[in-house]
Amino acid sequence: MSRPMEPAPRHAAVLFADVAGSTRLYETVGDATALAMIGRCLEVMRAVSEERDGRVVKTIGDEIMAVFPSAANAGYAANDMQARIAALAEGGGPPLAIHAGFHAGDVLESAADVFGDTVNVAARLCALAKGGQTLIDAATMAALPMALRTRTRCLDVSSVKGKEADVEIHELMWQETQEDLTTLAPRRAGRNARLTLRYRDQEIDAAELAALTFGRDGHNDVVILDRKASRLHARIERRRDKYVLIDHSTNGTFLSVQGEGEVELRREELLLRGRGRIYFGHPSVEDPGSEAVEFDTGAQGAAD
Secondary structure, rough: OOOOOEEEEEEEEEEEEEEEOHHHHHHHHHHHHHHHHHHHHHHHHHHHEEEEEEEEEEEEEEEEEEOOOOOHHHHHHHHHHHHHHHHHHOOOOOOOOOEEEOOOOOEEOOOOEEEOHHHHHHHHHHHHOOOOOEEEEEEHHHHHOHHHHHEEEEEEEEEEOOOOEEEEEEOOOEEEEEEEEHHHHHHHOOOOOOOOEEEEEEEEOOOOOOOEEOOOOOOOEEOOOOOOOOOOOOEEEEEOOEEEEEEEOOHHHEEEEEEOOEEEEOOOOEEEOOEEEEEEEEOOOHOOOOEEEEEEEOOOOOOO
C-alpha cells in the first residue's frame, strides 16, 4: 500500500494580526459593542488580505493568520490593515489598533492550513509587536521592494523560540503624519551611496546600482574566476545610503577591512565600510592574490 505524498514546501509570507487591547475594550464599551467592533476589524483584515492576493487561513479569537505570495504583498497588506483599522475610530469611538508581524520563507500546506518555521517566526513577531506596530525580521525586510524598505527601521535583536541565533527585529512604518515624514526624511535625503569595486581589469562604480551579484556562473554581474567560489556566491545590495554584502555560498565569504581583522560570512550579511578586500570561498591567507574584489565606500576606514 503506497504512502500518501507529503506536501512540497513553497515560498510564501505568513502574517499574523491581532486586535490590540481587546480585553480592555470589552471592559470599557461592553461585550456586545466590543464584539461588534472586533468583528469589523476582522472583516477589514480579511478584505485587505484578499485585495493583496492573500488568503486568511484562520481566525483565532481576535487574531487572523493570513498567507501571501510574497513579502511585498504581506507588507502592503499590513500597512493597509493598520491604516484602515485606525480610521474606524475617527467617528469618535474608542481607538482601535492592531499589532502584526510577518515572515517570508518556505511553508507546508495541508488541508488549507500552513505549517512550518515561517509560521512560528511570524507568530512570534506579532506577539512582540505593540499596538500600531508591524514587525518583521531582517531577511524579510531585505525581500521587500524599495518603496517599503525605506519605511523600515531597526528596533532590536531578540531571541525567538526555536531559533538558536537572535533575530534582528525591524518595524514597518505605516503612518503618514507630518511627524513620521519628518523622522523619515533624513534617511531619504542622506548622503549618496558610494561604492567602487575593482576585480582584475574591471572597475565598477556601483553608486547608481541597486545590487550586484558575484560568483562563478557567467550570469553574475562579476564573474569570479576562483574554483572555491560558488556559482551564485554573494550579493552586494544598496540600502538607502549604504551597501551590504550578503553571502549565499557553500564555502563562505571573507571580508577584510583595511586596518582590521578578517570577518567570515556564512549565509550572513555585513555592512561595507571604509576600504578593503572580499575573498570568495577562502580566507585571504590562502590566496592573497588577484582573485579578491577590492572595495572602497569613500568613507574613512579604521586605518585612516
